[in-house]
Amino acid sequence: MPIEMPKGLPFSVDTWTPSSNRKRHHFLTHAHKDHSQGIATHSSFPIYATPLTKSLTLNYYPQLNESLFVDIEIGQPIAINDPVETFTVTAFDANHCPGAVMFLFEGTFGNILHTGDCRLTPECLQRLPEKYLGKKSKEPKCRLDYVFLDCTFATFSSKMPSKHVAIRQVIDCIWKHPDARVVYLTCDLLGQEDILVNVSQTFGSKIFINKEKNPECYQSLSLTVPDILSQDPSSRFHIFDGFPRLPERAEAKIIEARANFQPDPLIIRPSAQWYVFEDVTSESEKRKNRRFKEAIRDNIGIWHVCYSMHSSRDELEWALQLLAPRRVVSTTPEFRAIELGYVRRYCSFDNLAPDDPLWKLLDIDLGAPLVNEEVPEKVIVSKKEILTVSSPVKGPSLTLFGRARGGVGNSVFGYEDLVKPEIMKRNEDEVCSDGDVPEGQHDGSKSNGLTKGTGKRATAYSPTRPSSGVSENIRKMYRSMHVPVPKPLPSLVDMLNDRKRAKRRFML
The missing domain is CATH 3.60.15.10 (Ribonuclease Z/Hydroxyacylglutathione hydrolase-like)
Structure with missing residues (x-):
């Protein structure tokens, strides 16, 4: 998202x-x-x-x-x-x-x-x-x-081939398999139309799509490349659904052809997913130098071409x-x-000037009057600490634009994510450092954490109020590690007030 x-x-x-x-x-x-x-x-x-x-x-x-x-x-x-x-x-x-x-x-x-x-x-x-x-x-x-x-x-x-080169690899793969009576192209995603157009023009054949089974793809192609579509299932070229369960459905097509004593169909998947998320094995390492230069057949029988839209x-x-x-x-x-x-x-977000556009983007007015002037002065917090708050729990740090390296399901720019408390107390004092709701709380029960997969708060909390402390379970964890139990972070108001005071001292 x-x-x-x-x-x-x-x-x-x-x-x-x-x-x-x-x-x-x-x-x-x-x-x-x-x-x-x-x-x-x-x-x-x-x-x-x-x-x-x-x-x-x-x-x-x-x-x-x-x-x-x-x-x-x-x-x-x-x-x-x-x-x-x-x-x-x-x-x-x-x-x-x-x-x-x-x-x-x-x-x-x-x-x-x-x-x-x-x-x-x-x-x-x-x-x-x-x-x-x-x-x-x-x-x-x-x-x-x-x-x-x-x-x-x-x-x-790895360096990916251009779209033009990838399309050429698809066509070469078809030329190398003249005996295949049916060619299944897993090109049902918006953005793969150029592949279908080039195949249709090269081989002088329209491409069959089952509009009853795949209505959205049919509607999209009818808007983008209507001239190459066919409703005749006897056409050699068929659009094949890429998801879900592509390996199982591809294997079923191959088994069906062999049962009817026909040549194996040619199933081509132009996508970068297989290349990006492929497990690195000794065999794949041997093929690394050539896997972007031609179509590669996997152990099921699907031919992969690295066609990337990213x-x-x-x-x-x-x-x-x-x-x-x-x-x-x-x-x-x-x-x-x-x-x-x-x-x-x-x-780097270090040494931001008071007039930096970043403060306006975050809707933070550094020139506004201090809130709660009677609050005693505390340790001065730097701009970098405002923009990056580290958590004592082992895991990636939370930055202005999301969780560094580890990731948050859906980063939202706001005060809550900018300076949220280090540890938020959850039901039964459970804490998930990866941003997911504790198991057993996906049924709509209340939680002060994140809803799994959304990155949004399940319940609201005040960003201007520090957490009440660290749960007993977390205290035990730190004591077992022989390290001090961390103290709660100051509230957003305290941090902004300290930031403004530091700025005023500097100007004086």
């Missing part, structure tokens, strides 16, 4: 929740359902999207009113007259799926590029304004303040060097941007 945008911004991108519904403007990067989940429940005018994304989304959610959408054309800036501030937004091709775009926001909040889901190739980035593109050993004329970046494959270090780590690193943004935020639930070398080297 995509992440919520910071509180200080007047717009949301790809999120449809009660929180994002309070924003005044809504943007949809593309029509994949993981980016429109909740849109039927929490949609409000206006929703900016490309005409194709709008049409696809209305197909998926016919209950939506078309009047909610505002068409945005690629490369044409739109001035948004917001009640608080006017800003400009421009859409650029994201090289992901039909209708998919990146959004460039420019306003008093800074210059923000939200990539949505993307495959950042040179052709893709060259469409951005020249002032935001650097050259060799030279920064751009105008630096982006933030890039909200698709980090789906940020931990995958950038790998090397493509992301190259893109960030070219864009040179001040800060990078992962749009995927886990904080995978921290894995990127550029982020570790250049995107």
